[in-house]
Amino acid sequence: MTTPSTAASLWRDRRFVLLFAARTVSVLGSAFARVALAFAVLELPGASPGRLSLVLACQALPQLLFVLVGGVIADRVSRSRLMVVSDLLGGAAYAGLAAMVLTGHAPLPGMCLLAVLAGTATALFAPAMTGVVPLIVPAARLQQANGVLQMGTNTSMLLGLSVSGVTVAFVGAGWALALNAASFAASALLIRGLRVTARPRAASSGWADLRDGWREFASRQWLWVVVVQYAFVVAALNANVGVLGPLVAEQHLGGARAWSLIVAAQALGTIAGAGLAARVRVARPVLVAVLATFPAAAPVALLALRAPVWAVAVAMFCAGVSSDVFAVLWTTTLHREIPEEVISRVSSYEWFGSLAFAPLGLLVAGPLASAVGTGPALAGCAALVVTATVLALLSPQVRAVRAVAGVRPPGAAAPPRERKQVSEE
Known part of the structure; x- marks a missing residue:
């Protein structure tokens, strides 16, 4: 278990505190943007669902398409500098969107271009964020650090989503987007204080770097098996949260208020789960992480059965807890x-693979529900989560990777060497 002295030592680490503060501020602003951008587009003259879909697609697609490029760049340069550049790029994109909305001059090509820049910033930031944590946190405290970071992220997301609607209603979507731009600027200033330098490395082409990354990724059975598992899990859960769940709520559970309660229960579960995962100690972290995927199927199955709202909300809370147990154990294993x-x-390969089918889940959910009914479509999603998880458990390395140094399955990575903490001159 985590001791009080271990917990205190994290908060005495200046660079960890800066990283925690940066992520908390940035995610809070991003939660505003998730609501503000949609209403901003819909409030403009000539707004339509098709226009909204196009702008959101322009934001989402670069996150998938450019994440591999982000991984290559992050292993070549100072990761903290790349995170600063990414934050500044995202802040500039949202500032531009805010200006367009506030002035009422928002041509569709301009909004799409700024949405692409915002999505690209996320693609560049994510791999660098994964790589910077083990550079500033000692190996013995990685799990606790990941749990604390996850808890801060989830709390900010819940707070941001809770007040974003009120903010948009009182000050307008344009000013809410401006607040998000300011949060990116604040995050960049905080991350600037990390001062993590790039590791000296031999010159190589970007394609060679991609091949090396793929070789490292593909050589670890436990890694690619879980990524394949989550490609299907994320697709199924996206279909539930994005399309099928709201349809059931509208048709049988009382509408948006009931769905808001269900989603809020999941968000509260993620906060509790991050706190639990920061403290739990398990001998086989990948096995436990995969097992923690099973509860994600429960609320989907209950929605298929048209269970009462309270039962679905309880299941969503448990799914939120288990999802963050997975996230913290998984991220810590990657770091180690x-x-x-x-x-x-x-x-970056992990992000790309896990999200590969996410748009497909949203794309087929509506037609599938129309063809076979919402209940059977949800039942199929629940079965897909369970099946993918059971198949992942068949992997010997998934069951064998251990948290104890020096005990690992054949083909798994060697124990991490001591990491030097370096800073810019």
């Missing part, structure tokens, strides 16, 4: 098992 010099590239 993947060599530091390639971790951002490996992380």
